[in-house]
Amino acid sequence: MAQTGGLNQGIAVQQLRVEGGFGSGSVEFTVVILSEQVGSYPKINWTEWKDRNRKQMKSQGDMWSMAILSGTTIWDCLENNNIDRLHLVQWKPADDTMYQVSLPSR
Numbered sequence: 696m697a698q699t700g701g702l703n704q705g706i707a708v709q710q711l712r713v714e715g716g717f718g719s720g721s722v723e724f725t726v727v728i729l730s731e732q733v734g735s736y737p738k739i740n741w742t743e744w745k746d747r748n749r750k751q752m753k754s755q756g757d758m759w760s761m762a763i764l765s766g767t768t769i770w771d772c773l774e775n776n777n778i779d780r781l782h783l784v785q786w787k788p789a790d791d792t793m794y795q796v797s798l799p800s801r
Contacts (some may be wrong), residue, residue, distance in 0.1 A: 724766065724787065743760055783798070
């Protein structure tokens, strides 16, 4: 029970950090998309990427690409870089350790 409470509190803090955009300054976000979508964003420097859990899987599955982009919020980051939210696989503020797969409300 204590672990769940800590996890929920950690998620709430992370959501506040993302939604608040760390004040008015810009934040770097790690953004992951399917590699097949990289051609839609030729001005962004994408690198091939898989998290350690996906690397351990026997099946290669989908290939993912990652870039570090900035914005005041994740929505600002996606909009400023013209990234279709439907192409997004996962994201996180660059300093965080846990990725998110859903976007916060605007």
